Amino acid sequence: MNNWMLILGMGAVFLGIVVAIMAATSSTEKVGVARSLDAIEAIRTAPDSMRAELDRPFNERVTSPFFQKMTDLGRRFTPSDQASRLRRKLDLAGNPAGWDSDRVLAWKMLGMFIGGAVGFFLPLLLGNVLWAILFGVGGAVLGYFAPNLILYQKAYDRSQRITNDLPDALDLLVISVESGLGFDAALAQVARNTEGPLAEEFFRVLQEMQLGTGRADAMRALADRTDVADLRGFITAMVQADAFGIPIANVLRIQAREMRIRRSQRAEEQAQKVPVKILFPLIFCIMPALFIVILGPAAIQIINSFSQY
Secondary structure (H helix, E strand, O other): HHOOOOOHHHHHHHHHHHHHHHHHHHHHHHHHHHHHHHHHHHHHOOHHHHHHHHHOHHHHHHHHHHHHHHHHHHHHOOOOOHHHHHHHHHOOOOOOOOOOHHHHHHHHHHHHHHHHHHHHHHHOOOOOOOHHHHHHHHHHHHHHHHHHHHHHHHHHHHHHHHHHHHHHHHHHHHHHHOOOHHHHHHHHHHHOOOOOOHHHHHHHHHOOOOOOOOOOOOHHHHHHHHHHHHHHHHHHHHHHHHHHHOOHHHHHHHHHHHHHHHHHHHHHHHHHHHHHHHHHHHHHHHHHHHHHHHHHHHHHHHHHHHHOO
16 A cells, blocks of 8 residues: 555656646747747838848858958057068968958957967866966967968968979970970960969969960069979079070970979988988887887896896
8 A cells, every 4th residue: 555655656746747847848938939929020020221231141240240350450460561471471372262361360360369268268277377377378379370370381282282293284385385386375285284273373374464464474473473493493484585585495395304303303302301300200219119029028037037036
């Protein structure tokens, strides 16, 4: 009898809890539905200017004004020539999509705030005020210069890609010119049959010439947009050949041969650097592991032998 009473009591308690949860859920749903209906009614009865503002995309209403404020703040705290230097870095990086000097300034300020906040509050949660200040300053500095580091890496990768692709592009250019094509047609042929930043730059040179820019000026503009020494030397040779009337095929052949020689020299240089680069991993990583594997068992046997006496 007592067991039945206990079971009935537990069932009643469980039923009460279920009823209470259902009642709270239904009231919450009613409140939520009422709020949604009120919001819809407010939007429907709102003035046309307010509804037009709400119909705009989120990017136009929130994101763009936020980045504009960050850009204005960045202009206030950066030197006056910062924009020109950022444009130079963007040219070297190939002008990535969605990147301009204003957007970079906005990201620099946003990175400074986020890095400073993260670096400050994480040590502060552990109760260390001094480390919070140090990490806050360090995080702010790192966040401020992070876009510069990204641009530098993009520019470096792009320059390396141009340096590696230039000898093959010149070989194809020589073949096209010797087969009877003019320099402009051969350049277009190379741009169509290759990929990467060098092909994009050749396309831009052709577009500038189609818009009325002289060949020499378009080639000099290409040299200004890059910092590759081999490409600058090739452009200088082509501009001089065009100015003095030297046959382009001979100049291209010489330049292609020099580019192949330089690529071989760079490969040999990198091969010569390998022993020096592998020295530190060999000393600090490989040799200790070998010593442990080779001398470890012997050391254990020696210790066991002496421990018996």
